[in-house]
Amino acid sequence: MARQGQMSKLSSFKLLAIDDDPQNRALISDALSQQGLEVLTASDPEAGFELFLRVRPRGVLVDLNAPEATEMDLLERMVRIDPSVNVILVSDHYSEDSAVEAVQKGACDYLPRPIDFQKLRHRIAGFLAEAEIRQKTLGLDHELVRACQFEGIVSRSPLMLEVFAKIRRVAPHFRTALITGATGTGKELVARALHTLSPALADRFVVCNCSALVESLVESELFGYVKGAFTGASQDKAGLFESADCGVIFLDEIGELSPGAQAKLLRVLQDHKVRRVGSTVSREVDLRIIAATNRDLRTMVREGKFREDLYYRLAVVEIGLPALTNRREDLPLLERYFVEKFAKEYEKPIAGLTRRAQSRMATYPWPGNIRELESVIGNACMMADGKFLDIHELPDRIQAQASDQSPTDEALFSLEEISRRHVMRVLERVGGNKARAAEILGVGRATIYQLLSRMKLEKQGESA
Numbered sequence: 001m002a003r004q005g006q007m008s009k010l011s012s013f014k015l016l017a018i019d020d021d022p023q024n025r026a027l028i029s030d031a032l033s034q035q036g037l038e039v040l041t042a043s044d045p046e047a048g049f050e051l052f053l054r055v056r057p058r059g060v061l062v063d064l065n066a067p068e069a070t071e072m073d074l075l076e077r078m079v080r081i082d083p084s085v086n087v088i089l090v091s092d093h094y095s096e097d098s099a100v101e102a103v104q105k106g107a108c109d110y111l112p113r114p115i116d117f118q119k120l121r122h123r124i125a126g127f128l129a130e131a132e133i134r135q136k137t138l139g140l141d142h143e144l145v146r147a148c149q150f151e152g153i154v155s156r157s158p159l160m161l162e163v164f165a166k167i168r169r170v171a172p173h174f175r176t177a178l179i180t181g182a183t184g185t186g187k188e189l190v191a192r193a194l195h196t197l198s199p200a201l202a203d204r205f206v207v208c209n210c211s212a213l214v215e216s217l218v219e220s221e222l223f224g225y226v227k228g229a230f231t232g233a234s235q236d237k238a239g240l241f242e243s244a245d246c247g248v249i250f251l252d253e254i255g256e257l258s259p260g261a262q263a264k265l266l267r268v269l270q271d272h273k274v275r276r277v278g279s280t281v282s283r284e285v286d287l288r289i290i291a292a293t294n295r296d297l298r299t300m301v302r303e304g305k306f307r308e309d310l311y312y313r314l315a316v317v318e319i320g321l322p323a324l325t326n327r328r329e330d331l332p333l334l335e336r337y338f339v340e341k342f343a344k345e346y347e348k349p350i351a352g353l354t355r356r357a358q359s360r361m362a363t364y365p366w367p368g369n370i371r372e373l374e375s376v377i378g379n380a381c382m383m384a385d386g387k388f389l390d391i392h393e394l395p396d397r398i399q400a401q402a403s404d405q406s407p408t409d410e411a412l413f414s415l416e417e418i419s420r421r422h423v424m425r426v427l428e429r430v431g432g433n434k435a436r437a438a439e440i441l442g443v444g445r446a447t448i449y450q451l452l453s454r455m456k457l458e459k460q461g462e463s464a
Contacts, residue, residue, distance in 0.1 A: 019041065019043070045064065090115055177288075206240050233277075334373055
């Protein structure tokens with residue numbers, strides 16, 4: 001039964017063999033078709049690449065009597081189109097350096113001639129197992145995103161869980177609240193969560209961007225005006241506070257209000273009344289006020305740039321939001337959330353990010369926080385052709401992140417030194433597990449041991 005299950009998995013696996021020797025193509029097709037694989041063949045790189053674009057096989061075997069650069073170029077072109085493809089290179093000129101170079105460029109294995117078909121079949125079975133695990137992982141990630149959402153905010157960070165708990169406690173009771181945090185941390189989402197969980201009317205959530213208010217029009221925008229109050233006032237108009245009556249008004253970037261506007265806002269907080277420009281009648285309003293800022297209002301109070309009495313009126317409830325760099329455990333969740341969002345929006349079958357893209361994004365500091373992350377993934381999804389987003393679809397500033405952090409210029413190292421450093425980085429990432437490192441690099445464990453042995457001898461020679 002287990003054998004039949006394996007055969008059924010293999011039967012859905014398309015393997016493209018690109019080989020310029022017709023006898024080799026027939027041999028590969030016969031040997032692998034017996035395993036239930038659907039084997040497609042091509043006789044040259046261009047024909048093989050065109051077939052690859054049409055059928056998008058899950059595995060590609062490249063065995064050409066051509067310069068190594070030709071195989072490497074074909075490898076890079078395929079991986080750029082579909083980073084999830086499993087490419088195996090076969091060469092007469094096998095070496096550790098070329099193997100490491102191939103792995104760095106996206107190959108999953110690098111085999112010498114003649115092909116060991118038993119090893120090849122084993123590798124293909126490994127591809128299937130990895131694909132199955134990845135599919136299950138994507139499903140679990142989807143469920144985790146759903147489980148870690150709170151009123152449209154995705155997080156499992158302890159810092160954000162404290163924010164969620166505070167929102168639940170204060171939402172039914174608050175009259176004023178102040179949300180602080182850097183640009184892009186999700187202040188409006190928190191404001192909407194407070195509104196949703198409050199007794200305020202569901203359709204009364206009015207947003208005011210204080211930084212966009214012109215000083216001469218602040219009063220008419222916030223409080224409204226009556227017909228004839230000024231030139232151009234051809235009819236009565238309600239202001240934002242009246243529009244939010246029985247609901248919530250969200251005053252974003254409250255720190256940008258002028259001193260005059262701050263005084264008028266303080267009057268509303270004290271009296272719960274507004275008076276339209278040009279009117280002698282005050283109107284009572286019943287609303288909740290949520291203010292937000294990315295500035296330090298306490299410092300502004302000390303510098304005389306923000307009214308102290310207004311600050312204390314607003315900060316009866318204060319909610320501070322952490323920067324994304326302080327909640328990095330949320331990065332994979334947010335990546336999954338935005339990939340799903342934009343894949344649906346652009347109607348593309350994008351399943352996620354490649355491991356190397358995730359790794360590169362994990363080292364980026366995200367100065368623009370969640371808003372920047374959303375923009376990066378949205379743009380990558382728009383440009384993507386394959387099933388997974390890869391490094392080349394990320395902005396230059398993120399692609400260059402690894403080299404910016406490197407204390408030395410590897411471009412000046414020999415190929416052997418670069419290969420050695422890459423192997424050591426992989427060993428470090430897997431905790432010294434040589435079997436796992438060999439699997440990732442697509443080389444035998446003997447190669448890893450040989451490298452480590454040479455390094456040990458070199459160190460002994462240096463110390464002698």
